[in-house]
Amino acid sequence: MxxxxxxxxxxxxxxxxxxxxxxxxxxxxMRRIAKEAxxxxxxxxxxxxxxxxxxxxxxxxxYSQYSSYASEYLQAVDLHVNTDENATNDxxxxxxxxxxxxxxxxxxxxxxxxxxxxxxxYERIKQEITLFLxxxxxxxxxxxxxxxxxxxxxxxxxKMISSTLIEGVVLIIxxxxxxxxxxxxxxxxxxVYSGGIDQLLEEYKEREGENHHA
Amino acid sequence: MxxxxxxxxxxxxxxxxxxxxxxxxxxxxMRRIAKEAxxxxxxxxxxxxxxxxxxxxxxxxxYSQYSSYASEYLQAVDLHVNTDENATNDxxxxxxxxxxxxxxxxxxxxxxxxxxxxxxxYERIKQEITLFLxxxxxxxxxxxxxxxxxxxxxxxxxKMISSTLIEGVVLIIxxxxxxxxxxxxxxxxxxVYSGGIDQLLEEYKEREGENHHA
Amino acid sequence: MxxxxxxxxxxxxxxxxxxxxxxxxxxxxMRRIAKEAxxxxxxxxxxxxxxxxxxxxxxxxxYSQYSSYASEYLQAVDLHVNTDENATNDxxxxxxxxxxxxxxxxxxxxxxxxxxxxxxxYERIKQEITLFLxxxxxxxxxxxxxxxxxxxxxxxxxKMISSTLIEGVVLIIxxxxxxxxxxxxxxxxxxVYSGGIDQLLEEYKEREGENHHA
Amino acid sequence: MxxxxxxxxxxxxxxxxxxxxxxxxxxxxMRRIAKEAxxxxxxxxxxxxxxxxxxxxxxxxxYSQYSSYASEYLQAVDLHVNTDENATNDxxxxxxxxxxxxxxxxxxxxxxxxxxxxxxxYERIKQEITLFLxxxxxxxxxxxxxxxxxxxxxxxxxKMISSTLIEGVVLIIxxxxxxxxxxxxxxxxxxVYSGGIDQLLEEYKEREGENHHA
DNA sequence: GATGAATGAGCCTTCATTCAT
DNA sequence: CATGAATGAAGGCTCATTCAT
Numbered sequence: 001m002x003x004x005x006x007x008x009x010x011x012x013x014x015x016x017x018x019x020x021x022x023x024x025x026x027x028x029x030m031r032r033i034a035k036e037a038x039x040x041x042x043x044x045x046x047x048x049x050x051x052x053x054x055x056x057x058x059x060x061x062x063y064s065q066y067s068s069y070a071s072e073y074l075q076a077v078d079l080h081v082n083t084d085e086n087a088t089n090d091x092x093x094x095x096x097x098x099x100x101x102x103x104x105x106x107x108x109x110x111x112x113x114x115x116x117x118x119x120x121x122y123e124r125i126k127q128e129i130t131l132f133l134x135x136x137x138x139x140x141x142x143x144x145x146x147x148x149x150x151x152x153x154x155x156x157x158x159k160m161i162s163s164t165l166i167e168g169v170v171l172i173i174x175x176x177x178x179x180x181x182x183x184x185x186x187x188x189x190x191x192v193y194s195g196g197i198d199q200l201l202e203e204y205k206e207r208e209g210e211n212h213h214a
Numbered sequence: 215m216x217x218x219x220x221x222x223x224x225x226x227x228x229x230x231x232x233x234x235x236x237x238x239x240x241x242x243x244m245r246r247i248a249k250e251a252x253x254x255x256x257x258x259x260x261x262x263x264x265x266x267x268x269x270x271x272x273x274x275x276x277y278s279q280y281s282s283y284a285s286e287y288l289q290a291v292d293l294h295v296n297t298d299e300n301a302t303n304d305x306x307x308x309x310x311x312x313x314x315x316x317x318x319x320x321x322x323x324x325x326x327x328x329x330x331x332x333x334x335x336y337e338r339i340k341q342e343i344t345l346f347l348x349x350x351x352x353x354x355x356x357x358x359x360x361x362x363x364x365x366x367x368x369x370x371x372x373k374m375i376s377s378t379l380i381e382g383v384v385l386i387i388x389x390x391x392x393x394x395x396x397x398x399x400x401x402x403x404x405x406v407y408s409g410g411i412d413q414l415l416e417e418y419k420e421r422e423g424e425n426h427h428a
Numbered sequence: 429m430x431x432x433x434x435x436x437x438x439x440x441x442x443x444x445x446x447x448x449x450x451x452x453x454x455x456x457x458m459r460r461i462a463k464e465a466x467x468x469x470x471x472x473x474x475x476x477x478x479x480x481x482x483x484x485x486x487x488x489x490x491y492s493q494y495s496s497y498a499s500e501y502l503q504a505v506d507l508h509v510n511t512d513e514n515a516t517n518d519x520x521x522x523x524x525x526x527x528x529x530x531x532x533x534x535x536x537x538x539x540x541x542x543x544x545x546x547x548x549x550y551e552r553i554k555q556e557i558t559l560f561l562x563x564x565x566x567x568x569x570x571x572x573x574x575x576x577x578x579x580x581x582x583x584x585x586x587k588m589i590s591s592t593l594i595e596g597v598v599l600i601i602x603x604x605x606x607x608x609x610x611x612x613x614x615x616x617x618x619x620v621y622s623g624g625i626d627q628l629l630e631e632y633k634e635r636e637g638e639n640h641h642a
Numbered sequence: 643m644x645x646x647x648x649x650x651x652x653x654x655x656x657x658x659x660x661x662x663x664x665x666x667x668x669x670x671x672m673r674r675i676a677k678e679a680x681x682x683x684x685x686x687x688x689x690x691x692x693x694x695x696x697x698x699x700x701x702x703x704x705y706s707q708y709s710s711y712a713s714e715y716l717q718a719v720d721l722h723v724n725t726d727e728n729a730t731n732d733x734x735x736x737x738x739x740x741x742x743x744x745x746x747x748x749x750x751x752x753x754x755x756x757x758x759x760x761x762x763x764y765e766r767i768k769q770e771i772t773l774f775l776x777x778x779x780x781x782x783x784x785x786x787x788x789x790x791x792x793x794x795x796x797x798x799x800x801k802m803i804s805s806t807l808i809e810g811v812v813l814i815i816x817x818x819x820x821x822x823x824x825x826x827x828x829x830x831x832x833x834v835y836s837g838g839i840d841q842l843l844e845e846y847k848e849r850e851g852e853n854h855h856a
Numbered sequence: 857g858a859t860g861a862a863t864g865a866g867c868c869t870t871c872a873t874t875c876a877t
Numbered sequence: 878c879a880t881g882a883a884t885g886a887a888g889g890c891t892c893a894t895t896c897a898t
Contacts, residue, residue: 005861027240027333030889040863042891051889153395160399161406163385168378175377181367185374188414192375195413196406218878244872254880256874265872436882455668455761458868470870471883479868581823588827589834591813596806603805609795613802616842620803623841624834646857672893682859684895693893 009047011037016054020112025055026119055112055120062109063122066102070132073098099169099190103182111174114166126166134162137197144204154204161200165193223261225251230268234326239269240333269326269334276323277336280316284346287312310404313383317396328384340380348376351411358418368418375414379407437475439465444482448540453483454547483540483548490537491550494530498560501526527597527618531610539602542594554594562590565625572632582632589628593621651689653679658696662754667697668761697754697762704751705764708744712774715740738832741811745824756812768808776804779839786846796846803842807835 015037019028030051034041048054102110114126137158142150150158168189176182229251233242244265248255262268287308316324331337351372356364364372382403390396443465447456458479462469476482530538542554565586570578578586596617604610657679661670672693676683690696718736744752759765779800784792792800810831818824 008861023240024332029887031887039861041889042864043862045890046861153398156390156395157399157402160382160386160389160403163389164378164382164403167381167385168374171377171381172374175373176370181370184367185371188371189374189378191413192407192410195409199409200402200406222878243870255872256881257879259873260878433882451668452760457866459866467882468884469868470885473869474882581826584818584823585827585830588810588814588817588831591817592806592810592831595809595813596802599805599809600802603801604798609798612795613799616799617802617806619841620835620838623837627833627837628830650857683893684860685858687894688857 005047008037008039008043011039012044012047012054013058017058017108017112020055020058020116021108024116024118025051025112025123052120055117055122059109059113059117059120059122062102062106062113063125065106066110066113066125066129069098069101070129074132099186100183103173103186104179106173107177108174111170114170115174126170130163130166133166134159137162141201141204144201145207146205157200161193161197165189168193218261222251222253222257225253226258226261226268227272231272231322231326234269234272234330235322238330238332239265239326239337242269266334269331269336273323273327273331273334273336276316276320276327277339279320280324280327280339280343283312283316284343288346288350310401313400313404314397317387317400318393322391325384325387329388340384344377344380347380348373351376355415355418358415359421360419371414375407375411379403382407436465436467436471439467440472440475440482441486445486445536445540448483448486448544449536452544452546453479453540453551480548483545483550487537487541487545487548487550490530490534490541491553493534494538494541494553494557497526497529498557502560527614528611531601531614532607534601535605536602539598542598543602554598558591558594561594562587565590569629569632572629573635574633585628589621589625593617596621646689650679650681650685653681654686654689654696655700659700659750659754662697662700662758663750666758666760667693667754667765694762697759697764701751701755701759701762701764704744704748704755705767707748708752708755708767708771711740711744712771716774716777738829741828741832742825745815745828746821750819753812753815757816768812772801772805772808775808776801779804783843783846786843787849788847799842803835803839807831810835 012033015033016028018036019033023029028051030044031041033054034044037044044054048057106113113122114129117123117125138150138155141154141158142148145154169186172182172185172189176185226247229247230242232250233247237243242265244255244258247268248258251258258268262271320327327336328340328343331339352364352369355368355372356362359368383400386396386399386403390399440461443461444456446464447461451457456479458472459469461482462472465472472482476485534541541550542557545551545553566578566583569582569586570576573582597614600610600613600617604613654675657675658670660678661675665671670693672683672686675696676686679686686696690699715736748755755764756768756771759767780792780797783796783800784790787796811828814824814827814831818827
C-alpha cells in the first residue's frame, strides 16, 4: 500500500479524470475519486488542496495552451481577413493548425475543459471558443455578401456552423485518445464543414440583403 | 392518483421543464421547482413519486416516440440498403423526415432528453441514437466499398460522422426553441454533412480494402 | 414532534447558547446543537443559514447596542476629560451607566460576544472594549501626573486595571443571569476598582516622571 | 521510552507551548507543533502519546504544585480563621505568597493551565481555584458578620470577588510574561481588592443578618 | 529514531424525500 | 389536497493519529 508519492498522485489524477469525465466537475465526488484511486478521501488533500485544484491540475495546462494559441491566432487571422479577400483557403489551414496544436497537447484534458467544466471556473470556455470561431466566420461570410451585412437568420446559420463544428471536434477528442486518429478525423470533419461552408458562401454571394427570416 | 388537479400537475411540469433546462437533471432542485410552480416541495410528491418520475413524465413520451421511430425506420432502411443500390439520395430524405418528425412532436422534451438527462436513467440516450445512425451509415458505406467491408479506421470515420452529426442536431435543438429556425438549421446542417458524406463515399468507392490505418 | 416554528427556533437558540457558552464559537458543533435541541442537523438550516448566522442571532443585537453606546459615550467622555479636571467622580458614574445599559439588554448574549466569539467576526470585540476603557483611564492617569506623562510601567498598570475590570464585569455577566443581582454586583466591583484607582491616582500625583521600570 | 533524545523532547515541548499559547488546547494543531519543532508529525508520537499527554507534560507539573499548595494552604488558613479574629491583615499576605510561589515556579505553564486548557481535562481548573479562594473568603466574611452567617446575596458578592480576582490574576499572567512586572502587577491588583474587601468587611460588620436580596 | 503517507472520524452544509398536521 | 418541518444520506474538507518504510 505504501506506494511512492508520484504513483499516488498519478492514481488520483487518473481516477479524477475518469470521475470528471463521467459526472462533470460539479457532480464529481471526492469520495468516489478516492475510492477509485484506492485510498481515503483525506489523502487526496495531501496532494491537491481541493476539488478545484484537482480539476486545475488536469485542465489548467490545456487552458494555458489554448490561451496562448488563441491570442496568437487572433492576431494572425485579423491581418488576413482584413488584407486578403481570398483568405478562405488558407483560413481552414490555420483553423486546423491551431486545433491540431491543442489536440496534441491535450488528451482528455481538453475534453474535460470544454465539456465537463460546468461549475468550475472554466465553465465558460467552450462558449468562448465557439464565440471566437463564430466571430471569424461572421467576418468571412459578411465579406461574401454583396451588401456586406448578414440577416438575423444568416447570423444564426453561421453560429450554428461554429457551434456544431466546435462540438464535433470536442467529440472527436473525447472518443479518440490516439493522437494520429484524432488528427485524421479532425481533418475529415473540417473537410466536411469546409465543403459545406464553401457552398454556403456561394449562396450568400448571390443573395441580396433581403431579410430572409421574419 | 386520487383527486388531483390537472392544472397543478401542469404547473409542476412546466416549472420542472424550466428547471431541468437550466440546470440539467442532476443539478435540478426540487425546492426550486416547487417555488417556481407556486407550491410546497411536499406537494409535488402527491403528483410525482420523485425527481426521476417527474423527469420521466416530461421526457418519457419523447423517448417512446423516438423508440418507435427508430424501429420502424431501421426496417425501412434495411429494405432499401439491401435492395436498392442508389439508396443514398433518398437516405438523407428519410433521416431528415425522421428527425423532423421527432422535433415537431417533442418541443423541449427532446432537448431535455438529449442534453440534460445526465444522472437520470436516460443519460445514455444520445449514445443510443448515435449508435443507431452509426449502424445505418456503416451499411451505406460498406455497400460503397468494392469489397463490402470497412477497415477499422473507416469505421471510426463513420462513427465520427454519426456522432458529430447527432451532437450538432442536439445543439441546434438546444439553442433554437423556435421550430421554424430549428427546421431550417437542421436542414442546413444535414446538407453540409450530406455533401461531405457524398464526397467520402466517392473516395471509398475507389479504395481497395487495404487497411488504411495501422 | 411537529412543534410550532417559533418554539423550534427558540429551542435551537437555547441549545446554541449553551453550546457556544461551553465550547466557544469555533469549537461549537452544529451536530451537538441539533442533538441538544432535539432535531437533526439539517433542520437547523431551515431556521438559520449557518453557524455564523446562528451566532449572529444571539450576539448581533447585543453588539449593535454596544456600538451605539460606545460612540455616544466616547463623545461625552471626551468633552469631560478635556474640559473638567475633576471629572473622576462622574466618570465612574458614566462607566457604570453604560455598562448597566448593556447588561440589561444582554443576558448571556453579551458574555458570548465578549468571551466566546473566537473564530467569529466578533472576536476582536473584547479587545476593543478594553482598549476603549484603557484609553480613557490613560487620560485620567496622565492628567494626574505632575509632568503629564506615564512611564512604561505605569501604562502597563493602567492596562492591567482596564483589562481586569472588563474581564470581571464579563464574569459577573456570565455567572449572574438575573439583572438585579447583576447590577448590584457590577456596582460593587466598580466600587472596588474605584477605590483602588483613587489610591493609585494619589500615588501618581506624588511621583516625579522618573522611569519606574527598566 | 527507549532511546529518546532529550533535546528533541524539549523542542517539542517548546513548540507545543507556543502553539497552545496561541491557539489554546482545542484549536492547537499537531501539524503546526511538529513543523515549529522541526520534525514530522509522527515523530511527536514517539515522545508523547498524543495531544493530551503533550499538554499534560507542560501543564501537569504546575497542576500538581497548585494542588499541594492548595491543600497545605487550606489547612493553614483554617487554623487562622478559627483561632485568630484579626486574621485579615495577614490573610492577604498569605494569598499573595501562595500566588507568587505558583507564579515563580510555573512560567507559561500556569497560564496555559488557566487560560488555554479548554477542551482538555484541565478545563475546570480555574473554577477549582476560584472555588478555593471563594471558600476562604466566605470564612473570612462570615466571621465578620455579627451572626456569623451570610445571606444569599452576600455569598454571591463574595463569589464575585473571588472569581474576578482570580480572573484578573490569570489575565496578568497571560499578558505579562516577564516575572518582575507580573509580580508587581499582581501586587497592585491584590492591593486594589484588598482595599475593596476591607471596606466590604466594615459594611458586613454593621449589618444585621437580614436577607438583603429577595 | 524518524518519516510522511494514509486513515477515519468528524466538521459544516445541502437536498431529495417523508410525514404529521 | 396541501403544507412545511423534519429527516438522513451525502457533499467537500480537516486533522489527530497510526504505521509501513
